[in-house]
Amino acid sequence: MPKPKPAFSHLDATGAAKMVDVGHKPVQLRTATAAGELVCQCATIRLLRAQALPKGDVLAAARLAGILAAKRTDELIPLCHGLPLDSIAVDFTVRADRVLISATARTSAKTGVEMEALVAVTIAGLTLYDMMKAVDKTMVLGAVRVTAKTKV
Amino acid sequence: MPKPKPAFSHLDATGAAKMVDVGHKPVQLRTATAAGELVCQCATIRLLRAQALPKGDVLAAARLAGILAAKRTDELIPLCHGLPLDSIAVDFTVRADRVLISATARTSAKTGVEMEALVAVTIAGLTLYDMMKAVDKTMVLGAVRVTAKTKV
Amino acid sequence: MPKPKPAFSHLDATGAAKMVDVGHKPVQLRTATAAGELVCQCATIRLLRAQALPKGDVLAAARLAGILAAKRTDELIPLCHGLPLDSIAVDFTVRADRVLISATARTSAKTGVEMEALVAVTIAGLTLYDMMKAVDKTMVLGAVRVTAKTKV
């Protein structure tokens, strides 16, 4: 731990929280992908496949909730900058005992979009949770992390 | 799986998403507690203890972000009802390799507040992630689940 | 026009806009239904049936957008009261040259929910417009009106 001083970029010299100044940083094309999973009972997944997937509203609702939340990341995460997203996509893979969630955000901006991708994943996951909670009290949202990040 | 029909309460007979009608339900005092954890490198936790905890802004920022997000749950989770929260509290326990997060929401309403507690935990966790991501690229938010729910 | 004075309930004696005071009104179960239609080219409707309806995301997106907007009616319409919606549902009927949209809102409150139903219809209609505008520059949203209102 040789250089702890610059470590917490959101704290000023007195320890106060601040938004990092990105005024000097160049606008670059940036992408970030985040992933997570909602672990369910197998019976819940069977119901999801039987009742909800033919029509699509359950996954569509979760996808849209994730997209909408990503666009409001700077309202939710206090020290995030407002960013104009070029795109945001949310995808699901339904496994026997869980739903895998991933989200990819792209922007042309002075700072990265991993928080946007993470917000999309978590809100999409919680929206699934909300729609399936009547049949499954055991669900756990986990493994939420950034899986890729690029800057060109 | 004897009664699959009522299972997905947010889907109507055609499979379309809908907000569940709670008009006939009584107003009751309801509470819900959710928990989760942000797993970090031990060095990150040491930095958190050394730099951020004496002053308090890091955990304070995460706590407030969770509280504010909980109050906007119905804007984030499409089929949630708007609820007047009587209170919402967010707490942290800093362990050697993770920060444990919990949130308890209370309301006097026609429907429960587990989604409010879950939103508080995830947004508090992501706010911590945001403030520590400059020093730790390995963090994972997980174990997000409801730990208690009451109705009186 | 014998009694013009009480006519514009949102204007005070000086002509200034104000939120009508509902403090003295009883809480009642209230419902309102609004309707509207998005008139399209027949080719657009054929594409909608062929590409989008099997999967459902187009109508699901419009439905959710309407539901979410209805919950924020008091942020959009300046003199509307914030109301706790018991439920809000948005439905579509796809005709040869148009999509019919209807929305029904329910609340237990001191004032009615026709604005919530109208907001749901218009935002659902504009969301359809947004998703179909790449193929049809002629669409018109119209016939937006309240079709039913009850108070018990």
Place this chain on the structure above:
Amino acid sequence: MPKPKPAFSHLDATGAAKMVDVGHKPVQLRTATAAGELVCQCATIRLLRAQALPKGDVLAAARLAGILAAKRTDELIPLCHGLPLDSIAVDFTVRADRVLISATARTSAKTGVEMEALVAVTIAGLTLYDMMKAVDKTMVLGAVRVTAKTKV
């Protein structure tokens, strides 16, 4: 209908809704004008002229509601991009049996602003509806469409 595949730009290959990636598009000066009308009883328009127009708050309220809503278009229409509006203006023409509404949005961005103009028109129209609904139960909002669009 020779090339239906690219038609619905907001659907991916599996039919899932997505925000169109505009990362490769150039920033251009873009404008869009939308129009609509709120059809009323003639007596309502007479009241509007007599009571509300001298002071101006009714049209001012509708204008501001339209402007504010236009700035939040990406929160209301799920697949819209957040755009920095250079300007947004909302105008009214009061006719014997209706109020004509128009809105013009301008931006320097990678994608167009017709949705911003449409949102301004509809929310301005519904705000008028809200303020006049106590005296007229027959109003209909209609003819909402894009009337001009430019890109330089």
Place this chain on the structure above:
Amino acid sequence: MPKPKPAFSHLDATGAAKMVDVGHKPVQLRTATAAGELVCQCATIRLLRAQALPKGDVLAAARLAGILAAKRTDELIPLCHGLPLDSIAVDFTVRADRVLISATARTSAKTGVEMEALVAVTIAGLTLYDMMKAVDKTMVLGAVRVTAKTKV
């Protein structure tokens, strides 16, 4: 200073911020009035009277901004509860060198509405500031305080 312990009701025993639990408090009819003033150059007030007051849009815009902000107080002030406002009114008195602003909020709720009245006054004042800042760089918003509070 004999009893400092209960003083800061928004801090728990460890000093962490929390929303005060109002679950046990009775619903009561509550009102609060706040006031403030925007001090300007006399020439600015003369312009306001000459150009803006005949038409009314300047004060109307400030009034509506105050009303809208008051409805979102719990989004702006982190530890405020969401309250269903029965009414909110904003008034102005134009003096030779300042504009006096007052706002009265009413609710039937478990906690008071002074923050709603204060938010209405400040945002109304800043909206005036925004519209007059091109002609006056010396304006000061001040004397913002609660002037009356009732509970029945």
Place this chain on the structure above:
Amino acid sequence: MPKPKPAFSHLDATGAAKMVDVGHKPVQLRTATAAGELVCQCATIRLLRAQALPKGDVLAAARLAGILAAKRTDELIPLCHGLPLDSIAVDFTVRADRVLISATARTSAKTGVEMEALVAVTIAGLTLYDMMKAVDKTMVLGAVRVTAKTKV
């Protein structure tokens, strides 16, 4: 008062409010600093120093509320443009009978950020007010003004 016509830039020729068109203005690095003060009883300040400052949550909450509100200035002040803030910082100085508040906003945009700085100061001040109002009914928020503005 030789040239009153261009004075009120937010009014068009008919007196209607409008967002000023900034489409032709260059993107420049702009900063603005605003200040204000919350005048309290001395006993309140002593309590603040004794109870709240060691832990930091009170000032942290006010600081974050100011930062979050600044990012939403265009939602609160009707004719403000949405701006991508490069940074926003809020600082406090605790005096014997008041808390001094200042905020500095930076952007690279076509228009200035004094409204963002003013919104940060007022919402930070009202958040302090909210947390201290249980012990002090005499507080006044005042002296809110722009103290510096630059454009490069």
